[in-house]
Amino acid sequence: LAQLNVPLRKIPYDLKALKVSIAKYPPVRAMLAGSLTIPCHVTYLRPLPMSGTSGRLAVQGAPRVKWTFLTEGKEVEILVAQGQKVKVNEGYHDRVSLPFYPDSPTDATLVLNELRSNDSGIYRCDVQHGIEDGHDLLEVKVKGNIYSLHDQVGTRAWILHSHAGTPPLSRVSFLDLSFVVGNLYNQRGGGGEASAKKT
Incomplete structure (x- = not known):
């Protein structure tokens, strides 16, 4: 039998099931003593893996959302939320919220009130759903004195x-x-x- 030389198609191993994106335009406004809204949205690019038997690959409820603040080489966890369970860093108590989550599980928008000068830095939105995850970043500069x-x-x-x-x-x-x-x-x-x- 003649050997058939059929080129194999490359399989995209980095194909993600979800994408996390923070809107860069219009740019966010951050004024001293004011409030900051960082819009973060989740887009599902393909169906998430499900399993009705063993449950190992089953997607459990709402996605897990984590917001992190990075500045001067330090990383501070602002909050972690999954469904109705929300854990807020003591330093952000009564100042931070997710106004749309979990009612809208694809909207992880963060609102931070009573802005301080040391709130300037990079904010990261991490979302994990089942075995899939993604993140996006936004740099914020608080203006005013x-x-x-x-x-x-x-x-x-x-x-x-x-x-x-x-x-x-x-x-x-x-x-x-x-x-x-x-x-x-x-x-x-x-x-x-x-x-x-x-x-």
Whole structure:
């Protein structure tokens, strides 16, 4: 029998079942004391492996989402979520959330409030579903400074300062100032500016 020389087709071993992407446009806005929204979405490129017998390859529920912050060679885990279970780093407690997950399991968008200057860095969105995973990165630079923040809050901060006996504004850190101003808004029913934002 004659030997047939049939070229073998290459098999793409790196074919992923899911793709994680962070939208780069429009660029995210990150202002001191404001909020940051990083849109991260999962796209399924092909059906995930399933098994109705042994269950080894079965996809269990919602995908696992992990957000990580990288700066100056350090890596800090912000949160890990899978379904209704969410574990948040203590340093981000009450500041971070996933507004659409798990109701929309393909939307891992992150929202970070009360931005600080040290929130500048690289944010990584990791998604794992079954044996498949993927990630994407985005660099964020928080703009603004303590002096521009003082201009925004104006006399409100000084009024509270005089009543509470707090140190002069030049000695108040950003975190202290944001806390003080936040309390002032709450004590006065949110103030005109805050009320306008809610309506």
